[in-house]
Amino acid sequence: MLRSVPQSWVDAWAHRRRPVVTVGPYLLLAVLTAVTAVVKHAETTSLLVDLALCALAAVWMLVMFTARPSWRDEPRLMALFLAGLVAIMAVLVVRDPWFGCFAPAAYVYAFRLLPWPWLLPGVAAVAVVAGTAQASSVDMSTFLGVLTYLAILAVNVLPMCGFAWFAWRNAEQNEQRKRTLEELREANRRLETTAAENAGLHERLLVWAREVGVHQERQRMAREIHDTLAQGLTGIITQLQAAEHAAADPAEWPRHVDAATRLARESLSEARRSVHELRPEPLQTARLGDALAAVAERWSTLHGVGVEVMTTGTVRAMPPEAEFALLRAVQEALANVAKHAHATRVGVTLSYLEQEVALDVRDDGRGFDQARVRDGGFGLVAMRQRIEGVSGTVEIESEPGQGTGISARVPVAPPGADA
Template identity: 35%
Template sequence: MLFAVDYVFASLAVLTEDQSLALRLTSFGALTALAIVVAIVLPRPLGNRAALSFSAAVLVLITVAIFTDPSASFALFSVCPAVAMKVRQPVAWVVMALSILPSPMAVLIRSGFDDELLTMLLPMTALLIIFGICVSIWIDRVIVQSTERAQLIEQLDASRAELARLSHEAGISAERERLAREIHDTLAQGFTSIVALLQAIESELDTDLPSVRRHVGLATRTARENLAEARAMVAVLPPSALTGSLADALRRQAEHLAEETGIEVDCRVPDSLPPLPTATEVVLLRAAQEAIANVRKHANASHVSMEVTVADDVARLVITDDGAGFDPDRPALGYGLAGMRDRAGQVGGAMTVRTGPGTTVTVAVPL
C-alpha cells in the first residue's frame, strides 16, 4: 500500500513539473518500470544473484528518473524500504546510499554547482544516508524477529501435534490396560469358573445327577454374569455386580466361591457400610474378585475369610486364606496382583500381600 501511494504521488509530481514533456515522460517511464520491478520482487524471496540484479535495476531506474526530473526523488520513500527488505546488509546500505545520491547531484547540476547550495546539500545528504541505514537496520531486525517468531510458532505447532500424538497413544495404551484388567478381573475369571464347573459335570454325569444339575445351574449363572459384565464393559458402566450395595456384591462373591469349590468362607462385611464413591467400590470389588480367583486357582485352601472395615477415613478390605501361599520373589505373570495394585493406586490407595503359608491380601483406599 505504501509503495502504491508513493508511486502515485511521485508520478503526479513528475507529470506536473514545469519542464519538457520528453523529460517528464522519461522520468515517469522510469518510475513506472521501478514500480513494476518492486511489485514483482517484494512478494518473493531472493537469492544473492537475484538481490544483486534487483539492486542494479533499482539504481539504474531511480537514477534515470531523478536525473530527468528531480521530483522523482519522492520515490525514495518507498524504494529505500524495499531495498532494506530484499537485500542483505551491508549491501543494502550501499544501494540506499547510491539511490539517495542522484537527488542532490541532480539539483547541483541544474544549479551550476552553487557553493552555498553545495554547503547545504552535503550535510542533508549525509543525514539522509544515515537515516536510510538506520531504517534498514530496523527493518532487518523486524524481519529477523518475524522469522524467528514464525519458526517458534512452527515449532510450537509441531510440538502440539507431537503432544497430541503421544497423548493419543498414551490414551490407547491406558484404555488397553484398562480393558486387560477388566477382562482379567471379570470375564477371564468367569470363564475359568465355567470350565471348572463343566469339568465337574463331566466327571459326575454318570454318577451324581443332583450335583450335575447344581453345577449346570452355577455355570449358567456364571455365564449370565459374564454376559452382564461384558455389556457393562462395552457401555463403560460400573460393574454389573455393583447393581446393589457393595456389601451384597462381596457376599455374593464369597457365596459363589463356597458353592463352586466347597471352601469354607467366613464373610464379615457389615450392612452398615457408609456410602462410598463408585471408584472406591469398584476397586474393592475387583480386588475381592481377584483374590478369590487366586484362591480358586492356586491356593488349595480349605478356609477363606473376607472382612471390610471403614475407620479413620480409610476403607480396608482384608482377604485371608490358609492355602499353600506363593513365592513373593518369583516374577508375577499376568495382570492379577499388578492390576490390583494399579487399581488401588488410581484412587490414592495401596495394596499389600503377605504370604507363606497362607496368603493375606489387604487393600486400603481413602474415602
C-alpha cells in the same frame, strides 16, 4: 558517539541528485571565477591571487572528494576536507564578498559528509563565512556596525544549526522506525517459525495421545476380560469337571451343571456391562459391603470353600471408581484362591477408616514364595493397576504353607470434609 546524517533524508536527497554534489560545486566555482575575472580584469595581481585560490579550491575538492570515493565514508577525512574548503572560501570572501554565493555548495558537503555531532560545527562554520560575505558592506569600526555584523551571523548560524539538528532528529527517528519495523518483521518470522513448530508438536502430541488412549483402552479391556470372561470360564470349567466326576451320582451331577449354566449367564452379563464401561452388576443394586458379600457367597457356593465377610467402621459413600476397583480386587483374590491356594477358609474384611478404605483378603491355603513369584500373574498386575489408578496401594503377604494375605487401600475424603 558519531551518528551519520547520510542515512537521513538529506542522504537520500544527495543520492538521488548525485550531480548536485559531484558536479554542482565545480560549476558554481567556475561561475564565480568568471565573475571575478570580469570584475577584476583591471587588477592583475589581485586577480591572479583570486584565480590561484579558486584553482586551489577546485584541486582540493578533486583530490579530497571527487577522486577518492572511498574517503567519503571516513568522518575524519571528510571533516578535514570541509575545514580546508571553508578556510579557502573564507579567504575568498574576505577578498571578494560574492564568493559567499559558494555557501550552498559548502552546505551540501556538510550535510552529505559529516556525521553527528560534527555536522553542527561544520554547518556553523559555513554559516559564519556566508554571514561575513553578507556583512561586507557593514562598517565594522563602530559599535553599531559590530552589532549588525553579529546579528547577520546569528541570522545565518542559528537557523542553519537548528535545521541541522532537526535533520539529525528526523534521521534518528527514521532509523528508529526502520529498526522497529525490522525487529517486528524478525519477531513475526520467529512467531511464524514457532507457530509451525508448535503445530508440528501439537500434531505429534495428538498422535501420542491417541496411542496412549489405545494402549490404556487395551489394558482396560484386558483387565475386563480377565475379571469377567476368564474368571467365569474358570468357574465353568471347574463346575463341568465336578459334574464329570459326579456322573454316576444322579443327584449331584445336575447341581454342577446348573451352577455352570448360571455362572455362564452371569459372566456374559458382566462382560457386556464391562464393554460398555458400566459398573459391575453387584454395585448396581447394592452398597460395596453387600456387593462383596454377594460375590463371596456365590464364589463359596461354586467352590465349596467357606468365606467370612466383615465390614467395620462407619460406612460412607465412595467414588464409583474406588468401589469398582475394590470389588474387582476381591474377585481377583478369590479367583486366585480357587486356582492356587487349596484353602479351607477365606476372610474378607472391608474397613472404613478415617482417611481411607481398606480391603483385606486372607486365606489359609498353601501360600507361595514371593521371592520366586515377584509380580504374580496378570490378575495381580491388573489388580494393582486398578487400585493405583484410584491413588491406592496394594500389599501382598505370603509364605509357603502360611496362606496369603492381600491388602488394598484406597484414600477417601474423611467424614465431614465436604461440610
